[in-house]
Amino acid sequence: MNSPFTSFSPVLQESGPKYCQIIDLILKDIDRNVFRPGDRIPSIKETSEELLLSRDTVEKAYRELSQRGVLISVPGKGYYVKGKTASSKLRVLSLLPCLGAQEQSMYATFLQTLGKHAVVHLRTYQHDEDLFQEVLGERLGDYDYYLVWTRFSHTGEKAARLLKKIPQNKLIQLGKKPGKVAAKDPEMAKTIVRALQPSKSRLAQYQGWTLLEDPQVELAQEWSSLLGQVAKSFKQSFTSQPLPEAPEKGVFYLCSDNRHLLSLIRQGQELGLAPGKDFGLLHLQEHPLLPALAGGISSLSFLSDQLGKDAADLILQKTKDQLLPQVQFHARASI
Numbered sequence: 594m595n596s597p598f599t600s601f602s603p604v605l606q607e608s609g610p611k612y613c614q615i616i617d618l619i620l621k622d623i624d625r626n627v628f629r630p631g632d633r634i635p636s637i638k639e640t641s642e643e644l645l646l647s648r649d650t651v652e653k654a655y656r657e658l659s660q661r662g663v664l665i666s667v668p669g670k671g672y673y674v675k676g677k678t679a680s681s682k683l684r685v686l687s688l689l690p691c692l693g694a695q696e697q698s699m700y701a702t703f704l705q706t707l708g709k710h711a712v713v714h715l716r717t718y719q720h721d722e723d724l725f726q727e728v729l730g731e732r733l734g735d736y737d738y739y740l741v742w743t744r745f746s747h748t749g750e751k752a753a754r755l756l757k758k759i760p761q762n763k764l765i766q767l768g769k770k771p772g773k774v775a776a777k778d779p780e781m782a783k784t785i786v787r788a789l790q791p792s793k794s795r796l797a798q799y800q801g802w803t804l805l806e807d808p809q810v811e812l813a814q815e816w817s818s819l820l821g822q823v824a825k826s827f828k829q830s831f832t833s834q835p836l837p838e839a840p841e842k843g844v845f846y847l848c849s850d851n852r853h854l855l856s857l858i859r860q861g862q863e864l865g866l867a868p869g870k871d872f873g874l875l876h877l878q879e880h881p882l883l884p885a886l887a888g889g890i891s892s893l894s895f896l897s898d899q900l901g902k903d904a905a906d907l908i909l910q911k912t913k914d915q916l917l918p919q920v921q922f923h924a925r926a927s928i
Contacts, residue, residue: 610692611646613715615654620663620714628674634664636671662709683711685908686736688729690720690744695897699767702901703740710909711738720745725752733758738908742767765904767916780917782822788893788922793827795928799845799873801830805857807850816877820847840866845873845928847893851880858887868927879923889925896921 622628635643641651655672658664662682665675687703689696704713714736718725722745729741729752739759743749743766756764768781789796802824804817817833824831829845836853839860840846848854854876861868868874868887876883879894895918903916 610697611644612650612654612657613692615640615644615646615651616658617714617716619654619658620712623663623674630674632674633671634674660709661704661712663712682709683707683737683908684735685711685713685738685740686729686732687713687715687740688725689715689717689742691717695895696742698897699742699901699904702898703905704901706902706905707908722749722752725749726755729755736763738763738765740765740767740904740908744768762911765907765916767900767904767918779822782819782826784917784920785819785823785893786826788920789823789827792922792924792928795924796827796829796845796873798843799829800843801832802845802847804831804833805846805848805850805853806833806835807848807853816849839864840868840872840874842866842871845875847875847877849877854886854890858890861887869925874927879921883923884925887927890927891925892923894921895919 619628619634628634634640637648637651637655640646641648644651655664655666659666659672662675664672666672685707687700689700692700700715707713716728716732718728725745729739741756741764743752743756745752756766802820804820821831821833836856840857846857848857854874857872857874858868860866861872866872868890874887874890876890876892877894879892883890883892897918900916900918907916
């Protein structure tokens with residue numbers, strides 16, 4: 594049997610889990626009737642050689658498709674397309690800005706919650722609006738539901754117009770609405786303000802808030818605008834700047850980079866300055882080591898797994914909504 598992947602192998606992307614891309618290629622071939630119910634698909638060995646990938650990567654893709662009910666494994670013979678159950682499932686396009694830790698957490702829970710009720714195709718657009726248009730524009734009308742996480746390097750006005758072409762009962766949108774900057778779409782800021790509210794009196798001791806810039810983090814400008822709104826709600830001044838040579842007394846620092854976090858702690862120790870006493874420190878991602886650092890480092894993080902579950906529940910319940918990530922705040926000694 595000829596492998597169906599010959600014409601598709603060049604489209605495997607440099608980034609993103611390769612097993613997810615294999616899943617997508619197989620699902621696409623089933624949709625195009627390259628494989629029909631009862632057909633055997635290429636073996637793990639054939640596919641690994643064709644795509645120049647490890648057997649473990651291919652096996653992981655096949656195993657997940659079996660768990661979704663798309664394939665069935667016949668011992669000693671291989672993998673087969675399972676009856677008509679694949680075509681009777683809901684078809685969902687999941688369009689994500691990238692496959693970072695936050696997106697992977699959301700997507701894993703999304704798949705787990707949907708279980709065998711849907712076949713999900715995953716695409717990424719790398720925060721690029723033109724690529725977003727290309728990927729989504731080619732697939733309008735092909736799916737029962739569209740799960741779209743809108744996070745762009747710019748405002749996404751063209752993307753907003755494209756999203757309007759999707760029937761609203763089929764669109765499940767994560768994040769802020771495209772076409773608006775964070776300062777004009779305040780729902781996420783309100784979510785963060787509510788999370789921080791119990792620590793309002795402790796936050797009031799600081800003279801201003803400073804977001805430490807990290808050139809490796811996508812959408813730094815959006816983060817700055819969002820957290821600037823939150824600071825304003827607490828009647829605090831707000832700035833965004835590179836890592837300082839030493840922490841300044843009375844300043845509340847927000848950082849997303851572990852190196853920045855450790856550098857501030859170390860610099861403070863050398864000067865006899867302690868987080869939570871002389872300056873404030875908040876990490877924008879929870880980590881198991883934070884409770885043990887410098888008496889406890891506070892964190893603010895998005896519950897991406899809960900976001901995935903909520904999105905899947907909307908599909909299973911046949912309802913629609915725009916979902917915003919829930920926020921978890923751990924108040925520790927650093928504020």
